[in-house]
Amino acid sequence: MSKKINQLMFIIFSVVLFAFTLPLIGQKLNATSDPLLAPSDWAFEASSVALNDAIVQKYPTLDNGDGFVTKEAASKFTGELDLSLQGINGTIYGIENFINLTTLNLSMNHFTGEIPANIDALSKLKFLYLYSNELSGEIPSSIGNLSELELLDLIVNNLSGEIPDSIVQLSNVQYLSLGANHLTGEIPFDIGKLTQLETLVLSNNKLSGEIPTSIGELSKLKYLYLEKNQLSGKIPDTIGNLLNISYLFLHDNQFSETIPSSIGDLNNLKILFLYNNKLTGEIPNSIGQLGKMEYLYLNNNQLTGEVPESIVSLNNLYYLRLDVNQFTSIKEHTYNYITSRYSYIIKDQRYTVNYSIAHPVNQNYTFDALPAYEQFPNYGITYTYTLKLPDGTTKTVVPTISNGKITILGSDLSQAGTYSLQAYGRGGDLDLVYYVTNFLIDDSVSLEELNYISAIADGSSHKVTSTKIIITLSKAIEGLAKEDLVLSDTNIEITNLKPLGNGVYELFITGDWVEGTSVDVSFVISPSARTLANVIITPNVRTTTLHKASQQTTEGQKPSLPITGEATVEFIIAGLAIVISGIVFVKTSRYFKRN
Structure with missing residues (x-):
């Protein structure tokens, strides 16, 4: 209970502080100096005269006597330059002349324009606060040269373009916040090089693509905010390597596929927000290993199956949302656990x-x-x-x-x-x-079997004149007529169709065709589909079973149905018999001639 009271007091304090500072943020400090009167070695530009005036007002030792800061004075200034919450407008061009700064705080003002391209002149800078302004343009690639930088906060501006690849050169950075801008493109592939990083804020942008697998190399990361972007694909398994992480915000993206089971390795995780994505599959059982979990929001996805029983092991869970998913099973003791939480929503499955x-x-x-x-x-x-x-x-x-x-x-x-x-x-x-x-x-009719039974051939011309075929359908069709069976050869016709019961029919086809050739017999099941089968006519070969044709065969296809092995053997035997008969006939003739 004391923990909840502390959280409530923190919220109240934050609201009061915001209410107190809001009027100050809204005020704008207008320039009073005339840029035309500035000395030739003035540190700033005409568009940044308001910044000059604010510096002179707060740091009078930098005034050269006429209200302006010279480049020499700027270069000799060391330590911290803090002009946060001063209502300053204009640009920050010229700030790069303060080459010995270790801390620069220009946050919560009304600065416009771009971050100077030569910002890397501040080579000793460790802390750079430019958040809550109206800065625009791209983040200069030169920012990656600030090798001493430990904190970079550019959140809440109008910055656009892609995150420069050079950002991964900030090997000492512990806090990197680029959120609430208009950044596009992908998260740098080798973001994992920032091995000292403890907080990464890229939320509220237009970033796309997948989370790089190198994210798992950020072993010191405690807070990861990637929410409200257009990130997609699978959440990488390497996310399970972030063993120190406490807050993981991935909500309001387009992540798909399953939640990686490796997420159960995040023993220090307190807040997991995955809501408003396209995640599928079941919640991994490993979710029950997150013993420090306090907030678990998985709502508005496409999660299916059973809510895992392991969830009852989350003894510190206060807030749970599983609503707007596709769950089809919640066992009773799991349901009782869920409904005993401080706050829960599980509706709309x-x-x-x-x-x-x-x-x-x-x-x-x-x-x-x-x-x-x-x-x-x-x-x-x-x-x-x-x-x-x-x-x-x-x-x-x-x-x-x-x-x-x-x-x-x-x-x-x-x-x-x-x-x-x-x-x-x-x-x-x-x-x-x-x-x-x-x-x-599916109540349609299909051709189950087609058997060639017998053929009558004209011995003198080696042509078939008639043959009997037995067809078996998946069910009997009342009133089936011979007109329902179509032969591809118009010289051949069906002379008789006789039902034998249980979907079995006997039919005769007649016509003249050379033995060994084939005739296509098709039975119309529906206007859009036919079952086709080839009937190979071979005189004197009986009970040859032909292969059943696929029901999905399209009109015009002719499946190849060769003579079966039984028929081939009979042909060989018949041939041998003819040869032997010939030999016997020749020898017998010679015998009678001698005698």
């Missing part, structure tokens, strides 16, 4: 699952039920089930749910096509949840 089955209509249909169907009524949820039929109409249904299965009565499934079972759940802390199960009942 939505998920869609798809099934497909070849199934006759008007029969009961059973599939796996989402755990939420049986769990959530125990937490105050009441479901209403609506079934959307293939023709677009809807009806209220009462499915049977038991032992992880859900059954819809066949009386509600009278049409072939796609159904949508929509479950609306209202009530309790989870209000609302919305789950959709789409399933396809």
Whole structure:
């Protein structure tokens, strides 16, 4: 309780301090000196005369006697130059003449223009505060030459362009804040070179791309703020190497894929904000290892599956948000833990699952039920089930749910096509949840088997005149006529079609074609699909089973269906018989001639 009181007192103090300083920030200090009267070795430019006046007012020893600061005086000034919260406007051109400064604080003013390109002239600078101004343009690459710099704060300006690659040369920097600007491009690939970094603030920009894997090399990092950018891709596994991190703010980006399980290695993490992204998959069980966690916000993502039971190990967790996701399971003791937190939101879970089955209509249909169907009524949820039929109409249904299965009565499934079972759940802390199960009942007809039975050939011309074929369909079709079967060769026709029962049909085709050639037989299942099969006609070869053609074969394709091994063996035997018969005939003739 004392901890919460301390937090509250800190917030009150911050608000009071802000209210006190706000009027000061709003005031602007206008220049009084005339730049035309400045000496030739004046340290500043006409656009920065207000800065000159502010320095002379606060540091009168820098006044050369006529209200101006000379370059020589600026170069001899050492230590700290602090002009924060003075309401100064204009530019800061000329500040680079203070070459012996170790601290420069121009924060919370109204400075405009760009950061001087030769800012690296301040080679002894350790602390540079330029935050809360109106500076614009790009961050100069020369800033990477400030090798002594330990703190760089440029937050809340109008800076644009990319973060210069030279920034990674600041090998001593411990605090780097570039947030609340208009920076674009990617985070420097080798950001991991800043091995002394403890705080990195890049939030509220327009940064894109992925977090570099080198981020894991920032072993001293305690505070990482990357929120409110356009960062995308997977959160790198190397994030788990930040063993000293306390605050991790990645919210309001476009991160996708799963939360890395390595996040469970961050034993010092107190605040984890991942909300407003596109994260998928399940929360890793390793989340339960974050024993110091106080704030966990995972809301507004696409997280699925079960809220892990390991979450109950977070004994210091005060604030938890899991709302607007796709969770389908929360076990009872996990739910009880969640609802015992100081603040929690778990409502608005939505998920869609798809099934497909070849199934006759008007029969009961059973599939796996989402755990939420049986769990959530125990937490105050009441479901209403609506079934959307293939023709677009809807009806209220009462499915049977038991032992992880859900059954819809066949009386509600009278049409072939796609159904949508929509479950609306209202009530309790989870209000609302919305789950959709789409399933396809495919009642179309397919060609299951095609058997070539026999052929009648004209022995003199080696042409086939008639053949019998047996086809087996996935179901019987009442009123099927020979006109429903189409032959590609117009010289061949179907003379008879006879149903044999259970989807089996006998048909005869006649015509003249050379033995060994093929005839395409196609059965029209729907206007957009056909089942095609090649029938190889070979006289005197019986009961040759042809391969079933794919149901997805498009019109015009001709699957190759060779003669089976059985037929080949019969051909070989027949050939050998003819050869042997010839040999016997020749020897017999010679015998009779001798005698």
